[in-house]
Each structure stands twice: as structure tokens, then as C-alpha cells.
Amino acid sequence: MGTDMTLRNAVAALLLIVTAVPAQAQLRVFACEPEWAALVRALVPDAELTTATSHLQDPHYIEARPSLIAAVRRADIAVCTGASLEAGWLPMLLQRASNPDIQAGRPGLFFAADHAQLHAPHDHVDRSMGDVHPEGNPHVHLSPDQLPEIVRALAKRLGEIEPERAVAIQGRYIRWRGDWNGLRAEWRARAEALRGQSVVVQHSNFGYLLRWLGVETAADLEPKPGLPPSASHLSQLLANPELEDANAILIASYQDPQPGEWLAEQTGLPVVVVPGTVTGEAPADTLGGLISEIIRQVESAAAGASHDGV
Amino acid sequence: MLKRFASFAILPLAAAAGGATANELNPDVSVTLDGYYKQNETALSHREQGFGLGHTELSLSSPIDDLFSGRLTAVFEEHDGDSEVLIEEAYLQTNGLPYALNVRAGRFLSQVGYLNGRHMHEDDFVERPAAYRAMLGSHYYDTGARLNVLLPTPFFWQVGAEAFAGDQLTEGEEDIGVYTVNTRLGGDISLSQSWQLGLSWLRNRHAKSAETGDGSHDHDHEEGHDHSHGAAYTGENLYIADLVWKWSPDGNNREQQLTLSGEYLYADELNQFAASDDTNEGWYVSGVYQFAPQWSAGVRYGEVDLQEAHGDHFHNQTLEETDVMLSWSRSHFSTVRLQYTHQEAAGFSNADNTVMVQYVMSLGAHGAHGY
Secondary structure, eight states, X not given: OHHHHHHHXXXXXXXXXXXXXXXXXXXXXXXXXXXXXXXXXXHOTTOEEXXXXXXXXXXXXXXXXXXXXXHHHHOSEEEEOOTTTTTTTHHHHHHHHOOTTSSTXXXXXXXXXXXXXXXXXXXXXXXXXXXXOTTOOOOGGGOTTTHHHHHHHHHHHHHHHSGXXXXXXXXXXXXXXXXXXXXXXXXXXXXXXXXXXXXXESXXXXXXXXXXXXXXXXXXXXXXXXXXXXXXXXXXXXXXXXXXXXXXXXXXXXXXXXXXXXXXXXXXXXXXXXXXXXXXXXXXXXXXXXXXXXHHHHHHXXXXXXXXXX | OHHHHXXXXXXXXXXXXXXXXXXXXXXXXXXXXXXXXXXXXXXXXXXXXXXXXXXXXXXXXXXXXXXXXXXXXXXXXXXXXXXXXEEEEEEEEESOOXXXXXXXXXXXXXXXXXXXXXXXXXXXXXXXXXXXXXXXSSSOEEEEEEEEEEOOOSSEEEEEEEEEOOTTTSOOSOSSOEEEEEEEEEEESSSSEEEEEEEEEEEETTGGGOOOOOOOTTOOGGGGGSSOSSOSSOOSEEEEEEEEEEEOGGGOTTTOEEEXXXXXXXXXXXXXXXXXXXXXXXXXXXXXXXXXXXXXEEEEEEEEEEEEXXXXXXXXEEEEEEEEEEEEOSSTTEEXXXXXXXXXXXXXXXXXXXXXXXXXXXXXXXXOOOO
């Protein structure tokens, strides 16, 4: 009797699975940063997403909070930047969550930086240089040329985790790729006008995009990578001749605006605060929208500056 | 199979492309330098007056293979001219067993309470609260095994048990001298607030046979805390409740963070002569406000009400301690701290107020911190 019941249940379950593909369990994804959550949403719109950080938080300094440990415990895949960006908290989350699928070297842990050519890798690093990542600049989500490869690898990995949805994921990747190519052509055209402009930054988080646009970095408000701007460093900056050519001070929304505002008062440069990553609201609710928005803000600062110059 | 191998193979290649991994196969090495100046001797303290070295650590850690990782931590201490090397951690740890099981074996810090499982260099004050110094020897570590499971609940809920030799707490005959059971719950209240609650029970089977001294009344109070890491005030049962609440605007703890924490410790069945009302008790509450990326200020208040064993009877001792501290961290790896400690005591001859200046420097690899 028992076997009979089990068999009938199994057949019923099988029928349910075959006939009700859209009703299968959701893919549970843990994204370390909102940019990867946005890309997962583009590839698997019905994924159940937990995002560890927001655009208002410095992703270097998140705590391995109980809620995040619980989320990693439940997830099918974690999508993170890598290149030591999350070195202060992700290893602790992985260890405490002890999810067998999400461990170093297993398919359930996806690092975007493994699929990118990072800028400025270092053969030699010591802490007197500041918080320099030996692997190179990890803020690769704003690189228009590298994202397609990252998203291709992400789509492939998601398809491996959910083989029955691999075709649909691949289809969405191709659509995303087409949209991205269109956007990139548009940014390329807008970059012509920005080439040779320069901005003051705070940390290297916009580095990939600025380099791609041909916008130079006049100065960095951080005395060393990862160290908060100090009064002595700021007063040294004032004497920096490259400030003369700068058009704006570009700050991410999670950063303390005060050092930039102080420099703005001294120099008359405008402070441009943009999200460092995807926010929940348009236009910066997708990576494409975010990059368009950052370019728009840099353009308007540049236009304002040249206006003043006339 | 092939897929797994492929992802294994890609990782080192990708990293090698960065040129950063020439010694990837070597363990991560980290050193913690802890030095201080202390104006006056204080009660129940592990730090002597004057200039001194605190918890100087050398730690090696590394993944062993895809299932195990390991850590060795040696602590160097010097007391009255004698140098000693203590092995504080020497354990293996599993990575991702089925059902979110987590096994640790070897020597490691017990997970009872909030502070005990943390490394001392992560602390916000120069010394642990008096309750920890008296009842856990600041931090209780021992040789044994741990099994934890993280339940598949939507909030964080961990249940764990440990078995230890027990000799680091109280010398005794039993092979398994100490058992602990611990559970921990936690979650987020909002984007800016998070919390964790822990309940622990530590069973010390050596407590009943503990050495209780000869009962002479000229007993030197220093002897009870002779800088060994054994706890001076133990009991057969130790219960700990801990609660932590953290707040930072928009959850951006880089800029600002307020941490409130408190623990209550209660021990009974102190030794073979103990009556039912002979108990050790202690608690503290602590508030630390990191008001800028490099600056923190904090206040902590704690009390202990202890029974010091004198042969077949006890002497009651109480201590109230208030600490105020200000610390500055140039980077994530360096901290300089100024602290003032005020003690009011009964039954302690060496209670005093003191100013302390401390540095904690971290060299080399810097592991991820817990909550």
C-alpha cells in the first residue's frame, strides 16, 4: 500500500512539474551589490532577490549581519563583484551560512571580476598604499565594454544552475545585449563632446566609465584609496595645478559630501552627486539607465563650467 | 563534474592574470600588535600597570581543500619577565556541509555569549567587561568540537553545541569537561537597524572538583587571576543571555554606526561546598558610537557579584566598573584608543581608577569580521 501511494504521489508530482513549468520554485539569488541584482532581474525577471547593499552604502564596509547570513543560507546562487571588494564581509557570510552550493570554487558563487580585465592590477601591494586591491580596480560595473562579457558569463552560469530555464535566460541575454549595444553607441557619440574634460573624484569607483568617456581625473579627494579625505590632503589639493582644468567634483551618493563641498567653496567647481550603482528609481534603476544618468550629469556640469568660462 | 573542474581551473587563472597570486598557495598570515600604557593596577585585570604588551597574535589561515579550511593562532604573552606562547586557535572548519551544517574541531573560542567568540582585537574597549574577566577568563577557548546548524527560516536562527576538554576553564578528570549549547536569532528591523539575540548554557563538569584553596584568610587576591586564561569564578552551570542592536543611517556603517550591546551571565553550583544561594552573577551594557569613519566614542557599565572560594566557604566580592573610551583608526588596520576606567569594589584590594592608552595594529591579511 505504501509503495502504491508513493508511486502515485511521484507520478502526480512529475505531472505537476511537467505541466506547470512557470509555477516551479523561484530561483533565489543573493546579490552583493544592486548592479548585479539589476542584471539578474533582466535575465530572470521572476527571481527572488536579496541585495546585500544599496546605492547609499559603501560596499567595502558592510557587516556580515544575521539577515544576510540567513539570505545566503537560502540562496541558489550568489552574484558578487569579487577582486576583494567584499573581502571584509563576504567570506564571513559564506562561512556562517554554510550553504554547500555557495562556496569558493563552486558554481553557486559568481564573481563578476573573474570575467573582466581589471584596470591597474598590482604585482606589489602594501598597506601604506592604502586599500589597494592587488587584483585591480573592482568597480567594473561601470565599464561599458566589459559588462557584455560579464553578463554573458552570468547568463551561462544562471543557465547551468537552472538548466530548464537556460534557453529563456539566453534569449533575454541576447535581447539585453542588443539594448546595451544601442546604448553604448549613444554614449560613444556623447563622449565626443566630453573628451578631454576632467573631474575631481573621491575614490576610483567611476574610473572605468570616466576612462571610457575620455574624461580625465584631475585629483582624488582620498589621500590614499580607502582613507577618508583629510584636511591636510584637501589643502594640498588646492595647490594642485590640474584643478584649474577640472569641470566638476564627482561624488557617489554613499560618500560624505562635505570634503567635496569644501573644495567646491574654495574653487567654485560644482559638486555632482550621482549614484555609484543602480537605485530603485528611474532613470537609474538599470545599469544602462545609471550610466546614461551619470553621463548626463557630467555633461551638464561640463556645459555649466564652459558657460562660466565664457 | 567537468563543469566543477572547469570553474576550479578558471579561478586561479583569472587571478593570476591580475598578477597578484604568486603565493596563492601559502596561508594568509596576520599579526596583531597590541600594546598599552596603564596608569594604575585594577581589579580582575589581565593587564599590568605601566607599559605592557597585550594580546599579541600571530595567525595563519587558509582553505585546505574545497571542504575544509583551517586556522592557527598563537598568542605571545609576557608576565613578570616570563615569556609564554599560547595556542589559542588550531582548528579545522568545514565549508558547506549538507543541510547548512557547520563543524569545527580542534582548539577554538567557544561561541557562548556575544563577545566570547570574537577575537580580542575586534573589541571596542581595552579589556573585556568584568563579568567576562571573572567568569570566562576574558575569553574561553579550549580543545574540542562544535556542530552548528543554520535553520532554513526567513530570519537568522542558528543552533549549536560544543564539547570541550574543559581544562582551560577548570582542571579536572573528565575527558569531556565542558558542554555548551547555544542559539542565536537575528535580523533587520529596517534598512538602518539590525539586531541579534543569543542564549547560551555552559555545563562545566569539572566545577565540583575544582581546587578551592586552603581557606586561609590571608589569601592573596592576586592568585586568583594569575594571568592564566582559566576563569577564576566558575560554576557547574553558566547561563548567558546577550543582545546586540546596531544602527547606521541608511545602513551605511562606513560613515556612522551606533552599537548597543549587553550581556547577562549567571553561574550556580559553584563547587562541592556551594549552597544553593551561592552564585556568581555579572552583566554589562555598552554603547559605542562611531561618529565619523575614523572615530568612535563609547561608554560601558558593568557589575559583578562573585563568590570567591576559600576552602569550604566563600567570600563575597562585588565590583562596579565604568569605562569611557575614545578611539581613532587611521585605516581599517590601525586603532589608537584612550580609555578611562572607574572601579568601585568590595572584597577586592586592588580596585582603582585608571587611564589607559592602547594601540591595536593589524599586519598582513585581515579576515572578515563577524557581526
